Amino acid sequence: MTNELPPGLALQKVDERIMTLNVGPQHPGSGHMRIIVQIDGDFIVACDPDPGYVHRGEEKMAEYRNYITNIPHLERPVIHDSCNILYPYVLGVEELLGIEVPERAKYIRVIASELNRCVYTMYWLAIYGIFLGHSTMFMWPAGDRELLIDLLEKMTGARVTHAHFVPGGVRNDLPPNFEDVCLRQVNYFEKRIKEYAAIFYDNPILIARTANTGILSREDAIRLGTTGSVLRASGVDYDLRKKEPYDVYEELDFQTNVLKEGDSYARSKIPWLDMMESCRIIRHALQKMPKSGSVRVKLKPNPKGKGLDSVYKRVESGRGSLGCYIVSDGKPEPYRVKLSVGSFRNLIALPYLLKGEKLGNMPAVYWSLNYWPVEADR
Amino acid sequence: MSSDSDNEPIETTSDVTPASTKSSPTPEKEIELPKFEKDLADKIVEKFNTRVKVAFVKPDRVRINVGRDDIKEVAEFLRDVLNFDHAESVSGVDYPQDKEIEVVYHLGSYTDSSLSRQILVLATRAQREENPIPGNDATKLPSLREVFYSVEFHEREIFEMFGVYFQGHPDNRRLLLPEDWADLPPLRKDFAIKGR
Secondary structure, three states, X not given: OOOOOOOOOOOOOOOOOEEEEEEOOOOHHHOOOEEEEEEEOOEEEEEEEEXXXXXXXXXXXXXXXXXXXXXXXXXXXXXXXXXXXXXXXXXXXXXXXXXXXXXXXXXHHHHHHHHHXXXXXXXXXXXXXXXXXXXXXXXXXXXXXXXXXXXXXXXXXXXXXXXXXXXXXXXXXXXOOHHHHHHHHHHHHHHHHHHHHHHHHOOHHHHHHXXXXXXXXXXXXXXXXXXXXXXXXXXXOOOHHHHOOOOOHHHOOOOOOOOXXXXXXXXXXXXXXXXXXXXHHHHHHHHHOOOOOOOEOOOXXXXXXXXXXXXXXXXXXXXXXXXXXXXXXXXXXXXXXXXXXXXXXXXXXXXXXXXXXXXXXXXXXXXXXXXOHHHHHO | XXXXXXXXXXXOOOOOOOOOOOOOOOOOXXXXXXXXXXXXXXXXXXXXXXXXXXXXXXXXXXXXXXXXXXXXXXXXXXXXXXXXXXXEEEEEXXXXXXXXXXXXXXXXXXOOHHHOOOEEEEEEEEEOOOOOOOOOOOOEEEOOOOOOHHHHHHHHHHXXXXXXXXXOOOOOOOOOOOOOOOOOOOOOOOOOOOOO
16 A cells, blocks of 8 residues: 555544534535634634635636637626626726727726626625524515616626626617616615614624624735725725726725724625715716717727737726736737636635634634635636 | 628627727837836846846836746845735746746735835746646746745645646645646646537
């Protein structure tokens, strides 16, 4: 017998006190991933996240399809936020091809991506609620989310997988009378999410479960390169919509939400506060949007970049900074597409947050990371 | 086969704005380089002279190509002197014709507000093997994990996807691929998708 094991498989010494527990990949509390935790009694002493159960090779597939046919499959990693995951790719292709987008299209994109951010956040909030044992918090966001899905369906023709952004603008113009319907739905939506404070965010049971669990200090948040709500809950004011405004965010009126605590409660509150800012952005964008005009520029069939070139674009998605690195070699297909997603970047914080926590706090900490396993695996 | 003729748009639009009439997002050659980014690149060149090569200076993006022996030193300079504090993304790019695999670090800064728009692109290349034995061949690079802690998972991903072993990385295990994956590293160009 040889001691050689295949790579990745390693024998572990057994400790009498420490028990190793696999949470997932089938366990619903972990999403499509496995978290290997070692527990001493009720306390977690070590945690090793093991993603990859929904790895679909999106980046490899992107090398075989041209710039336009990449659009429908690149949004698959996070269909609830499909506009935001396509956004950096589309911005990058536009820079490679040297396309200027019509003004009206920029506003439509901003509205679509803010609606999508809310749709994603509502879905996440529903899951966060149910895993903390708060069933009403599952039902309410899942129902209210439909308001915005209806809007996006009117706008793009699809409920979740919109494939609406294309290099050069958006696929379709807004349907007639969309502005009024949108304004009405968004106002009602805002009124609804404000009601969540009473049953969820001001709920003493929720606060008792999430406050002071999984604290990430400001220094660690920066050192670990976290992003989005995780970063902003730890007191770092960094939102790409403000810091590196793309399309028309510069002209819109909103603020970024920053909390100092860095615990699970702060991390779960930031996306909720962001949704109210999203409503503000949508209202302001509807007001400022040019009432008519082109929404898409003509492209040649099979557009290609100019020789060897590379571009890195990033946007603020529902889960933080979402970067897309595209290398072009002058062919109709990109040479390499890399998506650097917020979920993948925030995963590195999980072992730090869970160390020393009780096992029962694991869902509260894990879901507060705003982690989407499918996006992290790509 | 698709043609490249100009007279066939993919879809019709109501109103066409030609791209050339407005200011294009990528500046033309004759336009001077953005000052802040130019200064940033100059500082790095001043320190390392011929050991670094400035590949491009674009608005908000500076790209530096470094040899694999110097990358750690350059990264430490970027962190300590220029205040870049985390890696946004680490990508591998396979160049079989050059017999090299490129590893590209996109560095950003949260602490220095003057750098909040900037991404510094730090690229290096590793030797590429025709028949890779990941971890046990010449495809090796020094790990930047001690300099930028945030590259930990990114470098693990590149190890499994390209077979680039990062020396000094504490945890070179698989991350996304199955434990029993026994084929080529899948993002290399010679790993072909079936039916394509």
